[in-house]
Amino acid sequence: FLPSFTSRGAARAGTFGNVVTANWQENPVYDHPAGALLRLRVVNTDTTRIHKLYLTTTNAQIIAWDGHPVRDPIALPTALKPVLVGPGQRLDFALRMPESEGQKIDLMAKLPGQPKAMASLRAIGSNLNRNLNALSALPPNPVAHPDLSVAQTHEFVFGWSPDSMIANNGVCGSMGYTFWSINRTPWAGDAATGVGPLAQLELGKSYIFRLRNESPHAHPIHLHGLSFLPLRSNKRRLKSNWTDTTLLIRGETVDVALVADNPGDWAFHCHVIEHQKTGLAGYLRVS
Template sequence: MLTRRAAIAGLGVGLVAPALLSLPRRPAARPLLTPPVAGAPALHDVTLEAKARSVKLLGKDGPESTLWTYGDELFPVLRLKRGDRLRATLKNSLGEHTSIHWHGVRVPNDMDGVQYVTQKPVEPGESFTYDFSLPDTGTFFFHPHCNETGQVGHGLLGVVIVAGDESEAFDDEAVIIAKDWRLAEDGSFLPFSTDSGAARAGTFGTLRTVNGVKRFARKVPAAADIRLRLLNLDATRMMDVGVEGAEARIIAIDGNPVEAMPLDSWRMGAASRLDLVLRTPKAGGKVRLRDYFPTEIFDLAELEAEGPDRRAEPFDPAPLYASRVPEPDLAGAETQPFVFGAASDAIASFIDTLDPDDPLSKVILDDLCTASRTFWAINKRSWPNDGHRNLPPPLARLKSGKSYRFTLQNATPHPHPIHLHGHTFKVLGSSKRKLPVHYADTVLVLPKERIEIAFVAAAGKWMFHCHILEHLETGMMGYFANA
């Protein structure tokens, strides 16, 4: 995959894109290990109150912004172990109904948190308790699944870390949460969605933060192996992630362990996660985690080493224990195609060519698009613009326990991070990029790209959608009814 970072590097040494794309991926030095038998599971009782709270996102001397959060901490982090039971009570203190979807966690269908599909809405003043066990280790997150642009836009997000995949302990760990905000100078929120943005690559934020601050920095132990858990929780943004100042390896994608891969850069769509391990420099040295995708490179984190050296041996981190995800039978899998494209109505057919700054375009957008906010489709079928209340027919009816092989084809000029609820699928390959075979719950499908995935179907009604939030709300969403 030719990323911006690779292209910049190529200018210095005379590389060209075809040569770069033909390079084989370096094999991992060691295989993944078999996970040990888990100990006695623990019960974790937590209360998550969705409520308006004041936070100074624009700096300590700036105005306050009214966010919606699950607690006093901006992004609460729930830490559990594989096999543990989570009993999370959602208390709704907002002025509208909400729910919690546990992104990437293979929960029972009635715990998936989709209003009108898997549960009744949690109305203002009501509570609902999610109760399930954690079958997999990894880095996951949770968020609402109705009015996502508004509720996630206000800050309703949290992280779930399920431990138990480390064969040897790392020296330190950092959770890095990337999220933009649509804020005016006075701290108030701008519209979370615009028709011109929804019909293209999304409406971008005006303030970019990591862990809720403009510049995220922290101290780390010197000459140490540290784990970085990076979550792209933005509603729209795509990132090309790389590390400078240290050798780094990818050890998990969407929380699922992989054979350690040297990191040049890795492209992340919205809702994707990436676990890295890196060897920090000696005391005083700095490491930068960077996003090379925007015109101006953005530093996601600056890590400064301090203290005595922790390790003297060459950098060779121990492998993670493998996930226990059901393995699809590729030979016997049923193949189904899914094409992500524009909606078939006349508005969607020309909306992408409009200039939002042109006065005539503004009239067209205001007069025609606000009445029918349907721009996208899956297999030429758009999710109805009245929300989840009136369910359309399913995209397909799958059989529980059967293996399926999906071809995901992007027929649009914009990227789409595609998420399947309740399943961890195997990414088999791409028509445009040299992707390693790996497990994920969200896969970025670039313009004119075809991605192949495979999985074992689980029983229930499972949502299938683009995770650019404006795209799912304007048509690019469906579900599977699995018996």
């Protein structure tokens, strides 16, 4: 087996494996009635790899992103323009199964070398002849909308660590080195004491977070306990869909907006586990 973690990988984009699976199987095949409507939920549980995904059908649409119904339509990904799904991110497709028994739809991943079928949906039985356009839109989740006119801005810089401290993670253990930080402060560890929040938020108030990636590597930044709305990027046009994770590409700065409507201490970290465990983590306090 290849090593799960390496110091070289942790300091870069992460340590990649050479076997990819869906539901812990290599290219499983799932049978569904021909012509049926199906909801397909895709979750990237890889701790490192940012997947580039698409379906081998045009009879589908993305209906939810990171657990929230899509309000700003997302184009159906293709082999030429796959959708980027970082570690911990989720997306839901609504699709129509092929009409003829035995025909398949593949969930494809663009990997180094050549695309790979991650999983397949195979049509069986008589054609149910369902119509994808007959589906109603999903009802929106009850998320508070931020008031941008009064929102306070907090800036978070994701980059290298100026400190070589070793995190105190208690029974979870440490990787023995630190490479990353948020606002130049690496996470002291899950068992460390006296560690303050990266930001203190007031319950019910609106905020804008400016998320700046100063590194050459991508970071899927995940916030527990709260949902936010992407506003703008210095690199690309962002879809205005509620989420709890934003994938920061190389050198990107993204503004997101939220209402601090859930009291507590909420983890705020990179979902590439080697980045998180070597400093790229912290928490926010809502009180």
